[in-house]
Amino acid sequence: MSEVKKIKKGLDIKLIGKADKVLEKADRSETFAIKPTDFPGLTPKLKVKVDAEVKAGSALFFDKYRPEINFTSPVSGKVVAVNRGERRKILEVIIQADNELQYEEFKQANPADLSRDEVKEQLLQSGLWAFLRQRPYDVIANPADAPKAIHISAFDSAPLAADFDYLVEGEAEAFQMGLDALTKLTDGKVHLNINAQKTQSKVFTEAKNVVINKFAGVHPAGNVGVQIHKLDPINKGDIVWVIRPQEILFIGRLFQKGIYDVSRKIALTGSEVKNPSYYNTILGASVRNILKAQLKDDDKIRVISGNVLTGTQIPEDGFLGFYDSQITVIPEGDNYEFLGWALPGLQKFSMSKTFFSWLTPNKEYRLDANLHGEHRAFVMTGEYDKVLPMDVLPQQLIKSIMVEDIDQMEQLGIYEVAPEDLALCEFVCTSKINVQDLVRQGIDLMIKEMS
Structure with missing residues (x-):
C-alpha cells in the first residue's frame, strides 16, 4: 500500500456556500472570451480581426515568441470585439456564439x-x-x-x-x-x-x-x-x-x-448564492446567465472567477477564467466597522485566535473582501511558516524579491513556488502584503534574467 x-x-x-452535487440548468452564454491576461508571460499576436468568422478550435492569437502555441476559440461564431488596455495591451477577444456549434477538424x-x-x-x-x-x-x-x-x-x-x-x-x-x-x-x-x-x-x-x-x-x-x-x-x-x-x-x-470540445462543469459557490450547485458550460463563457436569479438581494458583492484565495475579480457579466472550475460570490465588505477590533468577533475567522470564534472550529463563515486594516511595515511574525508546508523560508524569499536579489531568490526556493502556493501567506499576513503579486514579479524577473 x-x-x-x-x-x-x-x-x-471554512466558508458558507459549498456547491451541492446537483447539476442545474442555465441558458447557454451568448458570448465567450479568451483573455491573454490568464497566461503569465504571454505576448499575444492576433490571428483574427473583428467580424471574422471562427469555428471551435480556430486560432484567435498565438505567442509572439513561441508562434507554434495557438490560443483557439471555444465556440463557433463571430469575433465581435478585441478589448485592449493600457499601451494597447490585449485584454479579451470576445466571440458571439452560433446557435449550433461548428468545429475545426483534427486527427482522430x-x-x-x-x-x-x-x-x-x-x-x-x-x-x-x-x-x-x-x-x-x-x-x-x-x-x-x-x-x-x-x-x-x-x-x-x-x-x-x-x-x-x-x-x-x-x-x-x-x-x-x-x-x-x-x-x-x-x-x-x-x-x-x-x-x-x-x-x-x-x-x-x-x-x-x-x-x-x-x-x-x-x-x-x-x-x-x-x-x-x-x-x-x-x-x-x-x-x-x-x-x-x-x-x-x-x-x-x-x-x-477529433474536435476541440472544451465543455465543462463548474461550481457556483459562495455565501451570496441562493443555491450553490454545478452547471454545464463551455470554457470562457460569460457568467451572466449562470448568476441570473441566483444572487441574493445585496448589491455589494464580489464575483470571483476561481476561489477566494487565488481567483480574479470579474463583473457580473464577466467571463470565466481559462483555468478556473468555480465561480465564487462573497460580500464586498466595503463598509467601515467601528471598533471592530475590540468586539468578540464570533462571526469572524482568525487563525491567530484574535477573536473568540476559535472556540467553534467547525463553524462556517460568511467572510468578505475587507482587509480589516491598512498596509503596514513588513514585520517578521512567523505566521507564514505555519501555513506553508514547503522547506522554504517564505518571508526571507519575499524580501529577496522586493530587493531583486537574484542569488538570494535562487537559494531561498524561487524555482519551487508559484503564486498560489503562498496564497495562504497573503491571507494571514499581518502587514497586508500582496504576497502573490510579489511572487509573480520575482518569477518574471527570473525569466528575464535567464533569457
Whole structure:
C-alpha cells in the first residue's frame, strides 16, 4: 500500500456556500472570451480581426515568441470585439456564439499509436497545449522541453473548491485517453495525486499508465506545487509539467472525436448564492446567465472567477477564467466597522485566535473582501511558516524579491513556488502584503534574467 503524505502545515478556511452535487440548468452564454491576461508571460499576436468568422478550435492569437502555441476559440461564431488596455495591451477577444456549434477538424487517433511529435503537434494546433504549465515559473510549457515528470492533482483543497470526482464523472474513457497522450510527452513518470480520504472516483483510482500518490491534510494539500515538493523537489535546471483533470478530458476528447470540445462543469459557490450547485458550460463563457436569479438581494458583492484565495475579480457579466472550475460570490465588505477590533468577533475567522470564534472550529463563515486594516511595515511574525508546508523560508524569499536579489531568490526556493502556493501567506499576513503579486514579479524577473 502506497504511503500517504500528510500535510500538517496549512489552513482550511471554512466558508458558507459549498456547491451541492446537483447539476442545474442555465441558458447557454451568448458570448465567450479568451483573455491573454490568464497566461503569465504571454505576448499575444492576433490571428483574427473583428467580424471574422471562427469555428471551435480556430486560432484567435498565438505567442509572439513561441508562434507554434495557438490560443483557439471555444465556440463557433463571430469575433465581435478585441478589448485592449493600457499601451494597447490585449485584454479579451470576445466571440458571439452560433446557435449550433461548428468545429475545426483534427486527427482522430489513439495516442498510444502516435509518436511524441504527432501528439505534440495535435495539441499545439488545437490550442490545448496552453493547458500544460511548467514548473518552475508557472507559465505555459515550452514545446521544445522534455520534462522530467508530469504531475496532476486530482483534488482541490482551496475554500469551496469544486469536487474533482464529480467534474470527471462518467468520462473515464476520455480521461484515460488524455493520460495516454501525456505519457508520450515525457520519458519520466506521470503522477496522479489523489486525496487519501476523499477521492473515490474510479476514473482516478483505476487510472492506468500513471503513478498514483496519496495525500491528506489541510490546504494547500491539493496544490500541485506542494505535491511536487513532497515527492520530488524541483532544483535548478529541472522542468516539470502540470495539468488539471478536466483539461485532461479536453485532450482525451480531441483524440477521441477529433474536435476541440472544451465543455465543462463548474461550481457556483459562495455565501451570496441562493443555491450553490454545478452547471454545464463551455470554457470562457460569460457568467451572466449562470448568476441570473441566483444572487441574493445585496448589491455589494464580489464575483470571483476561481476561489477566494487565488481567483480574479470579474463583473457580473464577466467571463470565466481559462483555468478556473468555480465561480465564487462573497460580500464586498466595503463598509467601515467601528471598533471592530475590540468586539468578540464570533462571526469572524482568525487563525491567530484574535477573536473568540476559535472556540467553534467547525463553524462556517460568511467572510468578505475587507482587509480589516491598512498596509503596514513588513514585520517578521512567523505566521507564514505555519501555513506553508514547503522547506522554504517564505518571508526571507519575499524580501529577496522586493530587493531583486537574484542569488538570494535562487537559494531561498524561487524555482519551487508559484503564486498560489503562498496564497495562504497573503491571507494571514499581518502587514497586508500582496504576497502573490510579489511572487509573480520575482518569477518574471527570473525569466528575464535567464533569457
